[in-house]
Amino acid sequence: MPSTPHPIAATTLPLAEWYRGAARDLPWRRREFHDEYAAWGTLVSEFMLQQTPVNRVIPHLEAWLARWPTPRALAAASPADVVHQWANLGYPRRALWLHRAAIEITDRHDGVVPRDVDALLKLSGIGDYTARAVAVFAYGDRHPVVDTNTRRVLARAVLGQAQPGSPSRRDLDLMDAMLPVDDADAAVFNAAAMELGATVCIARAPRCEACPLIETCAWVAAGRPDTGDTRRRQAAFEGSDRQARGAVLRLLRDAAPHAVLLETVLPEWPDPLQRDRAIDSLIADGLAEADGEMLSLPR
Numbered sequence: 001m002p003s004t005p006h007p008i009a010a011t012t013l014p015l016a017e018w019y020r021g022a023a024r025d026l027p028w029r030r031r032e033f034h035d036e037y038a039a040w041g042t043l044v045s046e047f048m049l050q051q052t053p054v055n056r057v058i059p060h061l062e063a064w065l066a067r068w069p070t071p072r073a074l075a076a077a078s079p080a081d082v083v084h085q086w087a088n089l090g091y092p093r094r095a096l097w098l099h100r101a102a103i104e105i106t107d108r109h110d111g112v113v114p115r116d117v118d119a120l121l122k123l124s125g126i127g128d129y130t131a132r133a134v135a136v137f138a139y140g141d142r143h144p145v146v147d148t149n150t151r152r153v154l155a156r157a158v159l160g161q162a163q164p165g166s167p168s169r170r171d172l173d174l175m176d177a178m179l180p181v182d183d184a185d186a187a188v189f190n191a192a193a194m195e196l197g198a199t200v201c202i203a204r205a206p207r208c209e210a211c212p213l214i215e216t217c218a219w220v221a222a223g224r225p226d227t228g229d230t231r232r233r234q235a236a237f238e239g240s241d242r243q244a245r246g247a248v249l250r251l252l253r254d255a256a257p258h259a260v261l262l263e264t265v266l267p268e269w270p271d272p273l274q275r276d277r278a279i280d281s282l283i284a285d286g287l288a289e290a291d292g293e294m295l296s297l298p299r
Helices: 008-022 031-049 054-067 071-075 079-086 093-108 117-121 128-137 148-157 169-178 183-199 241-255 272-284
Strands: 289-291 294-296
Touching: 008 183, 031 054, 031 093, 031 128, 054 079, 071 093, 079 093, 079 241, 117 128, 128 183, 148 169, 148 183, 169 183, 241 272, 241 294, 272 289
Parallel strands: none
Antiparallel strands: 289 294
């Protein structure tokens, strides 16, 4: 098992060549998308893509940007409108974080998404991945961008592991060591690693025969061993608090802009305590608002 990254050329050149011919045609990769929405479009797409499949994101992204094409436009919207527009994308706190980020961009940066990673990190809901993704894919700067797919590619191709371990700063350091010096080439390599992990080097049944790195992949060279999987498993959705929260929020979206009586919120839910816990957590997260015996989306 190698202890240091592969020579850069052995990985970056074939991966970049593969990406230019195999990359999916996604809206946020098109020149006209960047021309129309600039870094704001990239930021919105990255918020929506967190833990959400691409095919679910695309129609929501298009509708969102048609309604709020700039940070200023979203900043002027109400939290209720924002949560309602988020619809069934899941993890709806992202909608409120994006709304707060739009207000911060408007107030602090004159309505322009900042380029500096540190400035991006100070915005609501933005962490290491999203900040670097905006700096790289919107502005073309050289930074390592590491998501779940990238981490899996690095684990297999470089470290010889079947699955990546828990996220850590080491992932960014390893990716940084792999990046070409040129900014544009580094951006392509970032995107290519993510694309490879999403379409070829997938978690289950990876398609190694279609991989441009098969000749240099440390995991393939080792015979594709099962080196274990220490990643945290997400609890099942069915019967979970997440399912209850989603059901309550769906009811409130359907009723908007009107409020509903608390006693009419999921009266047939099999676990009344879970229902009440879901309502309380939505209120605590700012996704719902209680006024006496009434419940609604946040005003």
